[in-house]
Every structure is written in C-alpha cells, then in structure tokens.
Amino acid sequence: MTENIKWWQKAVVYQVYPRSFQDANGDGIGDLKGVEQHLDYIAKLGADVIWLNPVYTSPDEDNGYDISDYEDINAKFGNMADFDRLLQKAHDKHIKILMDLVVNHTSNQHQWFIESRKSKDNPKRDFYIWRDPVAGHEPNNWGSFFSGPAWQYDDATGQYYLHLFAEGQPDLNWVNPEVRQAVFDMMNFWVDKGIDGFRMDVISLISKPDGLPDGQVPTGGVYGNADKAVANGPHVHDYLKEMRDKVLNRADMMTVGEASGVDIQNAIQYANQDTSELNMVFQFEHMGLDNNPNPALGKWYDQKVSLTALKENLSKWQNKLAGKAWNSLYWDNHDQPRAVSRYGNDTPAYRVISAKMVATLLHFMQGTPYIYQGEEIGMTNAYNLKREDFDDIEIKNAFKYLIDKDNLLDEETMLRYVHAKGRDNARTPMQWNNSDNAGFTTGQPWLKLNDNYQTINVADALADPKSVFYYYQKLIQLRHDLPIMTTGKYQLLDPEDNDVYAYRRIGQGEQLLVINNFTDQVLTRNYSVPDDARLLIGNYDDDEGQTLRPYEAKVYQF
Known part of the structure; x- marks a missing residue:
C-alpha cells in the first residue's frame, strides 16, 4: 500500500492568514512580503504546504472572502509580482502553495454582480440567484450563516438576491454553465502560474436545491436553517467532476473542500480514492459537538466538549473513510477558536503540556494534518478583546441580532461565548517576539493583539528545546518517517x-x-x-x- 501513497497523504499543511501573519510595510496589516520573510520558519517547522487564505482584490467585508477580482492581488497584501516571488521562493524551499478558492459567492463589488444588478435582462443577470418577493417579503425563510435573513432586496429591479453569508457576498448561480466556465477559466489562470492546489471555501453549498424550499426553523429561532437546506445539493458532485475534467487534471494538484453539512456518504463521494472529485474534505461534525444546546444560538457557547462524544465522532470518520476516502485532520483555523483553549487548558500551569497533548491526539490519526499559524507555539484565545475590539462580521452580527434585535442573550453572556468560540480568537496577530506589537508590525495592528504575547511568542519557543514548537516539529518528522501514521x-x-x-x-x-x-x-x-x-x-x-x-x-x- 505504501507505494500508492500520494504526496498530499504524507504532507503536513501550515495555514497562513496573511493579514495577521507579518506586516512588512508598517501599515498594520500582514502582507505577502511578510509571509516571504518567514518561509525559513515554516521550513524549520517541517511543513510541506502553505494554505494561503484569500489574497485577492476585495473590499474586505468578510476579510477577503468577498472577492471583487479573482485574478489580482489585494493592494493591502502587495501585488502580483510579490505573489509570484513568494511562490517561487516557497518552491525553492520545497514548500507548496495551496490557494483559497471562494466560488460559492463573490463580492457585490465584483464586475459580474455590478452588471447583474443593473437590469433583469442584463447578460450577467443569471450569474447570481435573483427571485421575486413572495407576499411582499423574502422568497423563502433561509437565515444567513452570519445571522439575519439570507436575502437582500434590491430597489433597482424589485427583486431579492441570495447571500448565504454577508449582504456583500451574493451567491453565484452554478446552474448557469457560463458561471461554471468563468470559474474554471479563473482557476486555470492560477494553475498556469504554478500553484499546487486549492482549498475550496464552502464548496458543499454551490448547488442549491430545486425550488429553494423553506428550511426548518430551530426551536426559538427566527430563520430557517439554510445549511441543512443547501448543503450537498443535487448537482454538487456533477459540478466537481466537471471541475476535475476542466481544471484539476491539468496538474498534480492537492484539493481540499470545506464541506459544511457533509456526512460520511457524501464525504466518500467528495473525496473518493478514485480522485474523480477532490482529495479530501474538511468536515465539521466535531466542531459542532460543543455547540449551544439551544439550536437558536448555534455555535455560541462556552462549555467544553464531552470527550466520549469527541471520541465517537473522530473514530467514526477514521473508520468509515478508511480505504474509501481521505481525512483532513484539524483542530483550529481562521474560523475556529484556538485549539489549546478549546480542547486543552490554556492556564499558565498547563498550556504547554496540554497543547502538546492536543497535538499528539490529532497527528497520529489517519489523514492530512493542518496546523493553523500560532498553534505550533500554543497561542491561546484572546480574552482581552471586548465588543468594540472585534472585527469579525460574524461576531458583530451575532451581537446585533442575538442581543440587540432578538434579545436571546445578554451582552455579558455573549461576550463570554465569543471569548470561547469567536473567530477573532484565531485572527489576532501572530506573536513573533515580546517587542512592541509582538514583532508583527511597526504600525497600528489591524486587530488588537492578544495581551499574552510577552510570554507566548516564536522567539521564546525557538529558544526553548522543550517548547510546543519543537514538539510539533517532531510530530511532523515522525509522519514523514513512519508509514504506519x-x-x-x-x-x-x-x-x-x-x-x-x-x-x-x-x-x-x-x-x-x-x-x-x-x-x-x-x-x-x-x-x-x-x-x-x-x-x-x-x-x-x-x-x-x-x-x-x-x-x-x-x-x-x-
């Protein structure tokens, strides 16, 4: 069996969230030159692949996941010459680059959408999902993943457009073959540049159900559950097979699909070992085990996961995909809180030892491990951030709807839940050393730093042979050396x-x-x-x- 192992099955991926990694020009926002500055650090860790969060042109309503030009670089991060140099230097160090592909939706400032909203007969109208009002309100009851309704009324044409995420993120209409071809052409632009693969954002949501039926409203909730209504839609596997044929087979690519709402059977289709679609998926079942028991509150909660429930879930994915499909192994990323805070114990007495424990559990499982920047030094949740400090649109909307509008929580409880589960926990700037702004920037950081950077940082970790960093380094080396892993x-x-x-x-x-x-x-x-x-x-x-x-x-x- 060892002879048939693909390179990405033995690889370890290091995720870089560029705006929080390293600021090279002093404007307070991380950039591509900053990533380039730390390629030796990533190589020292032993990672084989960098997954780069979106660096495309964007108005940044959702930190780059609202793309207005797929074939250009966000000026905050640099320019295309900076990207080309980063790609070349990474390859020189035998590190591959995985780009983030965001094609369930675009920005409302993308030229396609600007044209689409001009009139009902515009050639780009059918690039997005427009519907007439029903009885004077939204076409169905779907709620946005970021709270509130999933539809936005547009005065110009008297119709609603669908946005499963923010208002500024209209969903593409994948039923339209012109949309699919435009996406494939864009992907091939990056393949021709020599990138090594794609991480595909919410790819399980691209095929909407016929007729867009209402979703089930959770007890105490206001909106229908769009995730259950949309995930793994009727044509998603057809679309991915077409993508495989028109893009992915052109090079030896690594592909991982973020698959909200995926179950075992769907995962086996997405990530089948015949590689007819993707190499692997990110599933979210273990991420939901510590959700609030009140479904109207979703992820917002602060209780630790039951270990027996975690065992049952992770073991199910280990056993039921074995020999059929491939697992992604992860604890945290840019959308999840810090691993040591969520699954370990981030108090000073136990932070280092429990960060190593959490890493050990994951890295000896079958699948491709993903390490999120800072995880390898045991960075923690940012308990010092207050409501006015948060940048994340999901957090802001949660306060707006769950507290201010729907009165489902009080502000003190919401803040406690955000400190446990909020996405900004992972987005505070990387802690390089104990100097001003943790060595991240000489300017004003775009997001407030975690105030423990003076005791938790890369410089201290590299100076301590017993640090979390060197433990991760050893775990990666063992995966490279031991086929049994x-x-x-x-x-x-x-x-x-x-x-x-x-x-x-x-x-x-x-x-x-x-x-x-x-x-x-x-x-x-x-x-x-x-x-x-x-x-x-x-x-x-x-x-x-x-x-x-x-x-x-x-x-x-x-």
Whole structure:
C-alpha cells in the first residue's frame, strides 16, 4: 500500500492568514512580503504546504472572502509580482502553495454582480440567484450563516438576491454553465502560474436545491436553517467532476473542500480514492459537538466538549473513510477558536503540556494534518478583546441580532461565548517576539493583539528545546518517517472513558499506542504495553508507565 501513497497523504499543511501573519510595510496589516520573510520558519517547522487564505482584490467585508477580482492581488497584501516571488521562493524551499478558492459567492463589488444588478435582462443577470418577493417579503425563510435573513432586496429591479453569508457576498448561480466556465477559466489562470492546489471555501453549498424550499426553523429561532437546506445539493458532485475534467487534471494538484453539512456518504463521494472529485474534505461534525444546546444560538457557547462524544465522532470518520476516502485532520483555523483553549487548558500551569497533548491526539490519526499559524507555539484565545475590539462580521452580527434585535442573550453572556468560540480568537496577530506589537508590525495592528504575547511568542519557543514548537516539529518528522501514521488501521480503546483518549494504529507487523489524558488529574490506566515497546514521543521528560499525569500524552511503538 505504501507505494500508492500520494504526496498530499504524507504532507503536513501550515495555514497562513496573511493579514495577521507579518506586516512588512508598517501599515498594520500582514502582507505577502511578510509571509516571504518567514518561509525559513515554516521550513524549520517541517511543513510541506502553505494554505494561503484569500489574497485577492476585495473590499474586505468578510476579510477577503468577498472577492471583487479573482485574478489580482489585494493592494493591502502587495501585488502580483510579490505573489509570484513568494511562490517561487516557497518552491525553492520545497514548500507548496495551496490557494483559497471562494466560488460559492463573490463580492457585490465584483464586475459580474455590478452588471447583474443593473437590469433583469442584463447578460450577467443569471450569474447570481435573483427571485421575486413572495407576499411582499423574502422568497423563502433561509437565515444567513452570519445571522439575519439570507436575502437582500434590491430597489433597482424589485427583486431579492441570495447571500448565504454577508449582504456583500451574493451567491453565484452554478446552474448557469457560463458561471461554471468563468470559474474554471479563473482557476486555470492560477494553475498556469504554478500553484499546487486549492482549498475550496464552502464548496458543499454551490448547488442549491430545486425550488429553494423553506428550511426548518430551530426551536426559538427566527430563520430557517439554510445549511441543512443547501448543503450537498443535487448537482454538487456533477459540478466537481466537471471541475476535475476542466481544471484539476491539468496538474498534480492537492484539493481540499470545506464541506459544511457533509456526512460520511457524501464525504466518500467528495473525496473518493478514485480522485474523480477532490482529495479530501474538511468536515465539521466535531466542531459542532460543543455547540449551544439551544439550536437558536448555534455555535455560541462556552462549555467544553464531552470527550466520549469527541471520541465517537473522530473514530467514526477514521473508520468509515478508511480505504474509501481521505481525512483532513484539524483542530483550529481562521474560523475556529484556538485549539489549546478549546480542547486543552490554556492556564499558565498547563498550556504547554496540554497543547502538546492536543497535538499528539490529532497527528497520529489517519489523514492530512493542518496546523493553523500560532498553534505550533500554543497561542491561546484572546480574552482581552471586548465588543468594540472585534472585527469579525460574524461576531458583530451575532451581537446585533442575538442581543440587540432578538434579545436571546445578554451582552455579558455573549461576550463570554465569543471569548470561547469567536473567530477573532484565531485572527489576532501572530506573536513573533515580546517587542512592541509582538514583532508583527511597526504600525497600528489591524486587530488588537492578544495581551499574552510577552510570554507566548516564536522567539521564546525557538529558544526553548522543550517548547510546543519543537514538539510539533517532531510530530511532523515522525509522519514523514513512519508509514504506519499514514497507512495504519485505527482502533479506538475504551470508548466510554471520559478522561483519557487512547487508540491504536495497526500496521503490518507493528503498532502504535496513542494515550492522551484530557484532565488535570493524575490517573491510572493499563493498556497492556508490551515489554519491548519503545516510547516514541511524549510530553513529559520521563515515563511512569500506567500512571498518567495531568494532560500527559505518549505514544508507544512496538
């Protein structure tokens, strides 16, 4: 089986959120030259691929996920010459570049939409989803992912356009073959530049259901659930097969689809090993396990996930995709809170040890691991940000609708929930050192820094051989060196244990035993470790056998 392994199955991806990574020109916003400055850092970590969040021209209503020109670079980040140089220098260091593809929607300032909204008979009208009012209001009851309705009335033509996200992000009409061809032509522009693949934003939403039926309104909610109504629509697999034929087969590309609402059967279609569509998907089931029990409040909550529920879910994806499709492995990204804060313990006493534990659990599973910038030094959620500090449109809309308009929460509770789950937790600037603005910029940072940068930063991590950074470095090296991490069968141990997550990886003539204590307690567990077993990696300096210290992680090879 080892001979058939594709390069992206052994790869480790490092996600760069450019506006928060490094500012090279002092305007307070990270840029492409800033990414270039730290290629050696990413190479030292050992990552094979950089996933670059959108750097295209955009009015930045949703931080670049509202694109007004797909074939030009946002001036805040530099220009196309800067991009070309970054791509070349990354390739010189054997690092591949994965571009973010955002084609469920564009910006309302994209030329296509500017034309589309001019008149009902404009040639670009059918590039987007326009509908007449129904009984004087929206065409259906769908809610936006960013709170509020998913429809915007346009006075010029007396119709509504669909925006599953912000008002400034109108959804493209993929039923129109001209739309699909325009998207494929744009993708080929980047393929011809020599990029190495695409991360596809909300790709499971591009095919809307016939007739756009109402969604189910959650108890206590106001709007219908658009995600359940739209995800994995009737033609999404046809569209991706067409994309494969017209774009993706032209080069040895890596593709990962962000697949909201995906289940096992759909994932096997999206990421089938016959590579007829994509290489892998990001699924979100484990991200929703700590959602609010009140469905009207969605993700906004601050309680820790049940470990038994997490085991059940991750194990399902490990076992049911095995031999059929490929997993993406991730804890956090630009849309999720910090991993150590969510799954570990970010207090000073346990931050380093639990960050290593959380990493161990994920990196020994089958799939391609993704590391979000700062995760490798144990960056935490930003508890110092207040309502007036937040930049994220999702957070702003949550305050606007859930508190100010619908009175579902009080402001103090909402702030607590945002400190636990808000997207700006991951978007605070990268903490390079303990100097002013954490070495991110000489100007005024676009988003307030996490105030713990003086004790959590790259410079300190690189100076400490026991830091989280060097632990991640070792995990990456092990994945490169040990085929069993890529090909071994996964077997969960003790599914009802709500304190320890242990599993085996079983290969040809060898096994790995992965043990993770999710508590701050000293525990005892007997997993029958053979006498000839070797401690492959652990987050303590020694091994006390059946005794598991707080947040202890260790992996045996035998």
